[in-house]
Amino acid sequence: MVESPTKVGRVHFAPLNVPLQRRLQTFAAFYYSFMTFFFPLLNIFLPFYIVFYTSYWWVLVIYAIFYIYDYQTPKRGGRPNRFIQEMTLHKWFAEYFPIQLVKTAEVKPNHNYLFGYHPHGVISIGALTSFGTAATGVSEKFPKLKFRLATLGGNFVLPVRREYLIAFGLIDCGRESLEHVLSNEEKGQAVVLVIGGAEEALEAHPGKPSILTLQKRKGFIKVALTTGAHLVPVYGFGENELFTQLDNPEGSKMRTWQKFVKGITGVTPLIFHGRGVFNYSFGYLPYRSPINVVVGKPIPVEKVESPTDEQIDELHARYVAAITQLFDENKKQYAVSENAKLIVN
Template structure:
């Protein structure tokens, strides 16, 4: 069976850049504002800024808000066309709009931007709502089994997903050495410097191909054993590796090698 393919429309540079600036620039602006308040501003003004940020956290623009929906549609529409992003779904009929799924999306890279292809407002996948979660440490698939346990406990199918080209949309740098590795493990985060076009948060325009495998079904078990988690995790890893090898040539990366940690 040939995969179902969706491709982001290539719009002009201005609206697509605005969409990326609203989406990714907001993250950088919040981080810069927080650091500025902590380091440079007097305490009363810093507390006022933190209060404003908490206010926006408590009353956000979301998918139940008219303005939030308009903003989400704009970002999803033009973000997919910026690179552009192409979505390949191996068996789209295997997905039930009334069912919930656990998507295992790799690689995380600097930012997992390709996941926008799965968003509801993008209109590609036949699923009404998708939530994206990230672990405290990223890119260690063989040792990470918590998402498998959650899927088993909830009785929700696992879906392997790989994004080709995502590692090319930012340039980045990080220190080497054991001290840096120890610090990263201690804070459960790997600090890096990264940048896009002209040193901004706007990523470089490189095509991305997101491939979605078939759902892995299993019986619900609210108290799965270690052996059961290991077995289903092994199925997921095998399906993930097969998905990668099957699509890497058609995605434009025939020489790419997959290394799972």
Template sequence: MKTYTPTTSGTFLERLAGALAVSTFSTCYFYAVLWLPTVGLLFFFVSRTAAAAALVPYAVSAVLPTKALPWLLNTWFFRCALKYHDFDEVEETSQEEISLIEKDKKIIFAAQPHGVMSITGICSAINMAPRPTPPTCTADVIRRIPIMKHVFGVFGLVGASSRSLKSALRRTSVVLYVGGIAELFLSNPAEERLYVGKRKGFIKLAMQTGSEVIPCYYFGNTTCLEILRHPVLTSVSRKLGASITILWGRWGLPIPMPGKSMCVVGKPIGIPKKEFPSEEDVDKYHAVYVKEVKRIFDTYKTRLPDYKDKKIIIET
């Protein structure tokens, strides 16, 4: 098992840059959908020139394809995010072991919790840079919204539909947020709720494609941002595949709080290949996955001040 030494707090300049780096993603996540309405407001209340200037980057993003950019994440600016969040990482399965597994099969890195947005997941990708990380599964709408698709496209994105995942797993391992949008609306700094009781499709998919499942726990995802919760917002967001709500962090702005974050890469579940798995097969390995997630949480939670007294709650 490999454990990374936590980053130091850094200088004031490094922490400021780190706050701006992570805020690039949280601000885009919230405001990208408001870009076109903003262009309209500029047109009617400011000037056509201002509206045209604001429309150019949106239009360019709309037509250009996205591309993973691990070299960008390896720059001083983005690496400062690791200091801002005092990032740490534990590898119960080392990168060398992962490479050996991938010689025979692809891996679904089952990530939880989703949080308002995965700040710890972002830090993990930055920590790995310039090595590329497996692409992240996301709803198609995220990969189509101009500006947003390019900001988050630096991590590499693949569709989260069953068809897209089956296609992706023929050529690459993937990061899959098991709880999805439903888990996003459970995010709360005061408690740790996972939406996993009914999420069994990823286990069936792993069996059908002959893929392995490795749980990844992202400590810090539920403590750095908060959102406005309402049943209507939850319902609309789940249908769209993207969150429609208000988020905030430091000073009431979309700036994530600077609390400690930690990624724990767990152990392989040991998924067998079965083209036509039974319900009992899926239930068996889903139970193993849930047990492993609980073990990871209870084993490492004392390393984070915000988590030492928390208990994990599994939503069914």
């Protein structure tokens, strides 16, 4: 029998009597949070420590040579590592929420595909777990498809962390990188792109309507047309429920500041919290809230070497209609709220 949480003031502390499996799941969530929020900082200071406080400076020289030699890998299809992707740790992490990958239509491996993932959430946990690891059975549900998850090129700058992301099958989200993969004559290539990006992360608030940053995002449509990659809409129900973000309505000083910083650095500063390892009230672990990643029906795309604005707009309208339909058809079963609403901006 599991004890109830202990409340001290406004803080709910986790009970001592917790089954081992739940402890393993929490450990996995702690690991992911550390690698996401704190490992990058460690990457910045580690080289300085090695140079000035150890005698292993030569290791950095060897790595620097490899780094320069391997620099273009994120733009050339990446280097997924099946051992890393199939680690049991990822299974525990998926069970923590839990995360489920839902297939609603066949996606045959005789084409290349550009999967559009929505919403971004704070850190796109549903996208990474579903398509960057084997935790939710992506290889069994979509056999013969080779998945790569696209992310900002800046994420590959830091040493060591770069290798960690590449091992998950992550690639640069730039146009050159996407076209390199999707133009491959060996069919069955599938790139997953979180289309709303950092701007959409500002809208990740639990219990509120899902606001997608999509109307002006047409670069992915052009990539689909120039490569002939079929588009696949994907919606992660529950992605916005994982953290509590500081209120930042459009027009507020907070939103203005966030957009200003993003304009300068390209990174959106989010102020948020989740739960902790030993408490349920604050910390940087995501809440235990289910995520259902629903994959929709592919939208056929004919290859056009130089698409016109009209062709781009027409396909974009079809895509917006498809993601809206996917949301409406599945919200009753998978949405956290019965009154779930989708707004496309």
